[in-house]
Amino acid sequence: MKSIEVARLTEEGELKRFMVGLLQRSPAQQTEVMVTEWDSALTRFANNGIHQNVAERDVSVRVRVVKDGKTGVASINQMNESAASDVLNRAVAIAELQPKGEVVPMPGPAKSQRVETWSDATASATPEERADFVEAICARAKRAGLKAFGAYSTGAEQLAIANSLGVLHHHRSTKATVNSVVMGEAGSGYADRGAIDVRQLDKNDLADEVIDKAQRNQNAQPIEPGVYEVVLEEYAVAEMLEFMSFTGFSALAAQEDRSFMRPGERITGESVNIWDDGVDPSGVPTPFDFEGVPKQRVNLIEGGVASGLVYDMQTAQRAGRQSTGHGLPAPNTEGPFAVNLFMGPGTTPKADLASDIKRGIWVTRFWYVRVVHPKASIITGMTREGTFLIENGRITRPVKDLRFTQSMLDALNGTLAISQSTKLEISEYLGAARVPAVRLKAFTFTS
Amino acid sequence: MKDLAEAALNAAQIKGAAYADVRLDERVQQDITVKNGQLAAVSDDASEGFGVRVLVDGAWGFAGSARLKQDEVQEVVERAIRIARASARARSVPVDLGPPVTSRGHYRTPVERDPFTVPLTEKVELLLRADQAMGAVKGVTIREGSMEFIKQTKVFASTEGAYTEQELYESGAGIEATATSPDEVQNRSYPNSFGRHQGAGGYEYITALELDRHGQRIGEEAVALLLAPQCPSGVRTLILDASQVALQVHESCGHPTELDRVFGMEAAYAGTSFMTPEKLKHLQYGSPKVSITADALTPTGLGTFGWDDEGVPAQRSFLIQEGLFVGYLTSRETASVLGQQSNGTMRADGWNRIPLIRMTNVSLQPGDSTLEQMIAETKDGVYMETNRSWSIDDKRLNFQFGTQLAYEIVNGKRGRMLKNATYAGITPEFWNSCDAVGGKSEWQVWGLANCGKGQPPQVAHVAHGAAPTRFQNVKVGILK
Numbered sequence: 060m061k062s063i064e065v066a067r068l069t070e071e072g073e074l075k076r077f078m079v080g081l082l083q084r085s086p087a088q089q090t091e092v093m094v095t096e097w098d099s100a101l102t103r104f105a106n107n108g109i110h111q112n113v114a115e116r117d118v119s120v121r122v123r124v125v126k127d128g129k130t131g132v133a134s135i136n137q138m139n140e141s142a143a144s145d146v147l148n149r150a151v152a153i154a155e156l157q158p159k160g161e162v163v164p165m166p167g168p169a170k171s172q173r174v175e176t177w178s179d180a181t182a183s184a185t186p187e188e189r190a191d192f193v194e195a196i197c198a199r200a201k202r203a204g205l206k207a208f209g210a211y212s213t214g215a216e217q218l219a220i221a222n223s224l225g226v227l228h229h230h231r232s233t234k235a236t237v238n239s240v241v242m243g244e245a246g247s248g249y250a251d252r253g254a255i256d257v258r259q260l261d262k263n264d265l266a267d268e269v270i271d272k273a274q275r276n277q278n279a280q281p282i283e284p285g286v287y288e289v290v291l292e293e294y295a296v297a298e299m300l301e302f303m304s305f306t307g308f309s310a311l312a313a314q315e316d317r318s319f320m321r322p323g324e325r326i327t328g329e330s331v332n333i334w335d336d337g338v339d340p341s342g343v344p345t346p347f348d349f350e351g352v353p354k355q356r357v358n359l360i361e362g363g364v365a366s367g368l369v370y371d372m373q374t375a376q377r378a379g380r381q382s383t384g385h386g387l388p389a390p391n392t393e394g395p396f397a398v399n400l401f402m403g404p405g406t407t408p409k410a411d412l413a414s415d416i417k418r419g420i421w422v423t424r425f426w427y428v429r430v431v432h433p434k435a436s437i438i439t440g441m442t443r444e445g446t447f448l449i450e451n452g453r454i455t456r457p458v459k460d461l462r463f464t465q466s467m468l469d470a471l472n473g474t475l476a477i478s479q480s481t482k483l484e485i486s487e488y489l490g491a492a493r494v495p496a497v498r499l500k501a502f503t504f505t506s
Numbered sequence: 507m508k509d510l511a512e513a514a515l516n517a518a519q520i521k522g523a524a525y526a527d528v529r530l531d532e533r534v535q536q537d538i539t540v541k542n543g544q545l546a547a548v549s550d551d552a553s554e555g556f557g558v559r560v561l562v563d564g565a566w567g568f569a570g571s572a573r574l575k576q577d578e579v580q581e582v583v584e585r586a587i588r589i590a591r592a593s594a595r596a597r598s599v600p601v602d603l604g605p606p607v608t609s610r611g612h613y614r615t616p617v618e619r620d621p622f623t624v625p626l627t628e629k630v631e632l633l634l635r636a637d638q639a640m641g642a643v644k645g646v647t648i649r650e651g652s653m654e655f656i657k658q659t660k661v662f663a664s665t666e667g668a669y670t671e672q673e674l675y676e677s678g679a680g681i682e683a684t685a686t687s688p689d690e691v692q693n694r695s696y697p698n699s700f701g702r703h704q705g706a707g708g709y710e711y712i713t714a715l716e717l718d719r720h721g722q723r724i725g726e727e728a729v730a731l732l733l734a735p736q737c738p739s740g741v742r743t744l745i746l747d748a749s750q751v752a753l754q755v756h757e758s759c760g761h762p763t764e765l766d767r768v769f770g771m772e773a774a775y776a777g778t779s780f781m782t783p784e785k786l787k788h789l790q791y792g793s794p795k796v797s798i799t800a801d802a803l804t805p806t807g808l809g810t811f812g813w814d815d816e817g818v819p820a821q822r823s824f825l826i827q828e829g830l831f832v833g834y835l836t837s838r839e840t841a842s843v844l845g846q847q848s849n850g851t852m853r854a855d856g857w858n859r860i861p862l863i864r865m866t867n868v869s870l871q872p873g874d875s876t877l878e879q880m881i882a883e884t885k886d887g888v889y890m891e892t893n894r895s896w897s898i899d900d901k902r903l904n905f906q907f908g909t910q911l912a913y914e915i916v917n918g919k920r921g922r923m924l925k926n927a928t929y930a931g932i933t934p935e936f937w938n939s940c941d942a943v944g945g946k947s948e949w950q951v952w953g954l955a956n957c958g959k960g961q962p963p964q965v966a967h968v969a970h971g972a973a974p975t976r977f978q979n980v981k982v983g984i985l986k
Contacts, residue, residue: 100589101962105770108598112589113568113962115858117555132549136572149550156626160545186567186592194596208774210961240774247773315648316686390547392539392650426777429895431908431984432926433691439906439984441899462897462904462930464984487963505984506904506930 066098066182066215067116069138071229078221081143087124087151089165091222093349093388094138095119098182099214102189107197107206109190122146123389125162126154132390163350163373163389166382168225171346171353172338177215178256181233184213192237192262199266200241205273209239213257220351228347235260236485240444241273246457248272249294249424249444253485255343272423272445279457282448288419288475289502290412290449296402297484297492298425299438299467300333304397306433308335308359309385310374311394319436319468320365328474332403333360335369337384342399342483343491350386357383359397363472371395398490405477405495412476412498414452420461420502421447421454436467439505461504473500510579511663514558517583519665523560523590525603526583527664529815530556530574531857536622538653540633543641546650548626555857558586564600565593570858604842606666609819613812615675616805617708621655624709629653632717633681639721640683645729648684649721652701653677653712654955660815668817676808676967677711678704678953681721685728692731692925694724694910698749699893704953704967705806727911730923737912737927739983743887744929745880745976748944750909751870752952752970753893758933759791759798760865760968762902763825763833764851765840767863776959777900780933781831783844789831792937795873798826800835802850802866807969808953809866811853816861818850825868829938837863855964862960867951869971873943877974880942887915888982890927906930906984928984936977944973 069077078092100114120142121134131153135146189211200207217231237260238251250269252260291299303319312318320326337354338344347353350372357367370378371386374395385395413421423445431437442461447454476498485491511528518526532554539547556579557570567590569582633651640649656676663669680702682695697703697715705711746754762779766772781789802820804810811820816838825833834844835851840863852861881889895908912927913920949971957966 099962102593103774103961104596105773106598109565109593109596110598110771111568111860111961112566112593113570113860114585114589115557115570117553117570117572117858130548132547134549134551134553136553136555146552149552153548153550153626157545157548157630158627186589187595190592190596197596206770208770210774212962238774242770242773315684317648317684317691390537390539390549392541392546426900427897429897431895431928434686434689439895439897441897441904443900460899460904462899462906464906464928487961505906506981 068096068098068215068217068231074219075227075229077138077143078219081147082221082223085124085147085223087126087154089125089223091123091165093121094219095216097214097216099212100186100189101210101212102193103210104193104197105208107201109193112186120146121388122150124150124154126151128159128162129154129157130160130162164376165222165224166226166350166352166372169353171228174338174340174344174346176232176255176344178233181213181235181255181257182215184257189213195262196239196266199270203270203274205270206242207239209237211237218345220347222351226351228351230346234485237265239265239269241269243273243277245278246273246276247444248276253483276445276457279459282458284461284504284506286501286503288416288500290421290496290498292423292496293482293484293494294424295422296494296497298428300400300402300492300494301486302428302430302438303467304400306430307436308369308397309394310368310370310378313368314374314377317433319434320368322365324365325363326365326468327360327363327471329363330405330474330477331360331363331471334358334401335397335399336401337399339401342401342493343485344399348384348386349388352382352384352386354384369395369397400492402494404479404481406479407476409478409480409496412478412496413449413454416449417451419449421449431464437464438467439464462506463503464505465503470499470502475500507661510556510574511661513576514579514583515663515665517580518558518560518587521583521587523562523587525561525665526558527662528556528558529854529857530661532659533856534657536655538629538633540630540637540651542649543637545630553856557857558583559860560586560590561601562587562590563594565590565597566601567593568860601839602842603838604847607817608667609813609817610669611812612671614673615706617675619709621677621709622657635718636681636721639718640681640725642722643725643729645685646683646725647686651681651717653679654702654704662813662815662817664817670813670817672812674811675706675708676704677707677709678702678955679712679715679717681717683725683728685732687732690732692728694728695892696720696724698952699910700954700956702955704808704955705951706808706810707806711806731911731925734923734925737888737924737983741979742982743884743976743978744980744982745884745887745889745974747891748948748950748972748974749952750890750893751972751975753896755798755868755870755970755972756865756954757896757898758902758905759825760868763835764863765834765836768834769840772959775961780901780903785831787830787832790829790938791826791831791934792829793940794828795940795943796826796829796937797824797871798868799824799871800849800851800866800868804867804869804951804969804971807867807951808955808967809969814850814852815854816848816852818848821850823849835863835865853966855966859964862964864966865957865968867969867971870943870975872946872949872973874945875942876944877948880974880976881915881920882918884915885917888924888927889913889915889920890929903933905933927982929980929982930984931980936980939978939980940975941978942976944975949973
């Protein structure tokens, strides 16, 4: 029974032959082909039982052609000779039918760093293994008089990019993630984990955290909104970094005068260091971007100073410099994106972050964060599943979830302490962030 | 298609499924973006595949594949069955689907002009004309316009005998002007935000928008916003334009009436709901001016179809009737828990996803006022238009929205333009403060093509009919 659950991905040689064959058939002056193929499964649970349980296999073949200064892009989710002809013909037809536009250059060949992100154990995880994991969490919650909810996923994928200038990259990876909310009669807790190797996900460790949080977060009482000193756990910090990336770290946002980044100026506290590194094995590395450019490490905020931006081929061309390897799939009007984020650790044990706080708020995670004012880096959102009052250095009681409306830069400008440990948070869409927990001097809760 | 569907259902039954359904789905999509006077992106995407959902020992399993081949069907069914058996080991209560569903037939979105037959040049020229109109305004720094066209062909078949075929079309377009200063980024978009205004229909939907007629106006508004005063903080009368009301309905009525959320099936992701079953027919959700329906028969609505993805026919039902909470959006599985039958809201984001309860066209019914009348009756208030930011808690109670444009209202007259306007509230308090809803002449169906839900994530295309609406004693102006 195990055999049908091994992730079924096309063999690397066959995949490359398909891509090179497609490039050779193209009548365009420049052609790029990107193939993404994945085989994944997800087991979802609610009220201490599995209620949804799914698996899929799919592929995307995306072709970009440049013909007479005009660009066409087409995709198809089949990988065979007739699909190759179809997708190529459609891309060429689009290019031929349109007026001339700005041509995004294709990169030439460059060696990318090899990073290992494959686990046979993840690729061959079975539905029974996922069910056992989930059952264990549900059983722990049930014994504690609580209810568990969540999702546990395992999957394998490969990404390959080739172009007519000689680029030919291939990378395969696996990923396992689990998140859980555990609820009591009057409150809930949250925890998640992610790893390349499914064997690193420890069900007892996850259950310990989420059940403890749920038990401590019962019968929360309201607290007056206002400005509080806060400790943000890694879940909240990772989300904040994602929004900084979304609104400020892209060269396009800077070129269009939308970014909060002011190059060379100090924009946060001096202890804050944020960078993007697509090949650091402690993140979720991918050695090249969706244009086939090897990923470079980019220091975004160094000692509190805005120090760098991420570039793709288009923004690099406009700026007269090289891409940093942060391009998204064509056609892309959103600009480059930093998706392998890191925030540097500090020296404080996480457990001690609250120890000097007279009166403050401990935040487990954020929810439904949205940008209110991009240039002032103001976001709004709610706290969720574990908001606590800190009094005289100790967490004293749970408080009702609060809405915050806060400038991210202002918040980080008041960084008082950073945990010495960091946690990997894998995005549900693209990339990951490895971040510490932080203590911030002022955070505005508006309701 | 039919052969593959039958093969999947037969295989599922032979392997022990008490119930099975299969969806074969083919989707083509064209996206066009014009930016700053140039064609920035055109793409043509195609996806096809099938998904098999089985019920074994009272538990669900689902598997999907892009390979539409007989041998793959057998393997995918086997995978779905194995997954269902694994689910059964750790399920809580067995799934009860209620009475069988045996729908049969064909449905096609009414289309006057197939968008896939319209020349690309015609589409690009329209976007470039709108771009030129925005570009004529000094101070506009970014101009963007886009179109999207989708054709989806779906076959649904089940072991209960249902067999339906649907051809669904969507067309959408929008333009946006941005102006920046050292401290501000201000956007104005038409007809809506979120990139586009989208509906079920053909290219006639695009033509009717008259994009090029609105470029100059939104450009001028974006530039004017840079110098406009900040929306002051306070508790005021609030009048929302129809598009913002549509989003308010979506977030604070559509989502909390999804019965799967109520039962905790989304608790670890999208959240739960404050509209729990004991409140049904008891909660005064809004004022008597507030009636909200879920109607999958609404012309041009993105939630309009023949049957949902469980084969249940499209239908209309009340969620809120004259302010009283009277109904949920349901599936077969969730409705049976309440002793009801599904009202047909299960939809999947493609062949590779299971159907979830999704809004159809959830609409605030028209009232008897007009925007001008509401303004004339208001002494001290703010009028807000076109969404800019949106956030609501996991139970759908505590919300905060921002809009692109606002005007103060003083003694029944529209006053100064205001920037960075926001408002916040608690859902039932807010809707109970509603004292005027615009009439049929100002009521419009607004498409929303970015509704996220589920794990793995799914995006649904839904719609909301709405007219300008007024609320009293609302907290506005969160930013100092």
